[in-house]
Amino acid sequence: MARVKVQEAPFDIAAETAALLAGRQDIGGLGCFLGVVRGTVGGRALRAMTLEHYPAMTEAAIAAIAAEAERRWDLLGCTVIHRTGRLAPGEPIVLVLAAASHRTAALAATSFLIDWLKTRAPFWKKESYADGGEAWVEAHAADDAAAARWEG
Amino acid sequence: MARVKVQEAPFDIAAETAALLAGRQDIGGLGCFLGVVRGTVGGRALRAMTLEHYPAMTEAAIAAIAAEAERRWDLLGCTVIHRTGRLAPGEPIVLVLAAASHRTAALAATSFLIDWLKTRAPFWKKESYADGGEAWVEAHAADDAAAARWEG
Amino acid sequence: MSGYPLHLLYFAWLRERIGAGGETIAVPGEIATLGELRDWLSQRGPGYASAFAAGKTVRAAVNQVFATPETVLHPGDEVAFFPPVTGG
């Protein structure tokens, strides 16, 4: 059963890692992905990134993605934390952890989780630029292709 | 230029992550792998894992692996910390971090680094079992196959 | 079938164009599917027309589950419209 959190507050990667490993001796590998707000997008300086989401659906959608990862790999732990609200460049947005007895499953599940989060969890990013402009981030074909790798 | 450390002491995943991200706004994704000592191997309870290495060669060998990762992907940071000496079940052995502007490079480099570490860095593991026996870990064909994925 | 109520939610640029994050409305009984609802909403005013303009990629969920134009609606459903997601 995955640990899923959607929150405005920062998260603590060391505490989350420790929580996954605590009291266990069956985990051999822990894969992790940390997404971070970049300061420049397409050559344009960013002031902030604002994440909107669909509160009634978000945690359930993430839990369904994590359940799919647990169905595909023998995971011994799985954590997904996604932040919302206004974030500055350099701030972490999302944390994915996947633990397994061996590294192959842990790392594959980590890639899968972030690929599906990007295409199946109800979040929308708005970029606020240093020059005052704003724009909603458009979905990337590359993300759809990355997510599609895991289909079939 | 990668940050490489070989040490008996534990490492601090939060501090290492923060050090990679500090003062930067170009990193969009950070991939991470943490290897941990398991308490049971092939059905046999483990008391400890002892890691021997080749001190004059180890850091240079890891640095060469990291340099190869930096040649293959546009990394914005790379950290490899490998512990040596006697470790108990549940203790972390190795930490790999790879940062890039996007997640694909960060996660691919993370997988590459741990695959090559397992087959190209001069470490040897000895397992000490709860029943008093000891055995050197044999190299796994699966590890060679995983490392070979990155060749050619 | 006479009119029935739906709880509508709009996110991201759909919310901005429509000018509201959500509303509860009565829709005509002949609207049976999500696709028909979308066509009907797009004629409610310029904000809706802009949000649901032809060629725009709009996704939807019914009762918090991703849905397709063929999804059949029921009284009291929560129907959310939004752009393709961009989290992670």
Added chain:
Amino acid sequence: MSGYPLHLLYFAWLRERIGAGGETIAVPGEIATLGELRDWLSQRGPGYASAFAAGKTVRAAVNQVFATPETVLHPGDEVAFFPPVTGG
């Protein structure tokens, strides 16, 4: 060529079988390559014979760089013998 010195290192089960982590020895001048050194060492005693027994997978590095049986040796080289690595 007359004899020349080499710094030898042994790791993991090679170290245990040979009973030493390393030694500096003079090898006969006719030993030109790593493969020839290995054959010569395997005849130095039962510990060496066990460490370098036929069929055993033994890897080596010369001056801290992975090497092959064809690698040519030079006076003063540091030559390390060890099993396939198992770190990570």
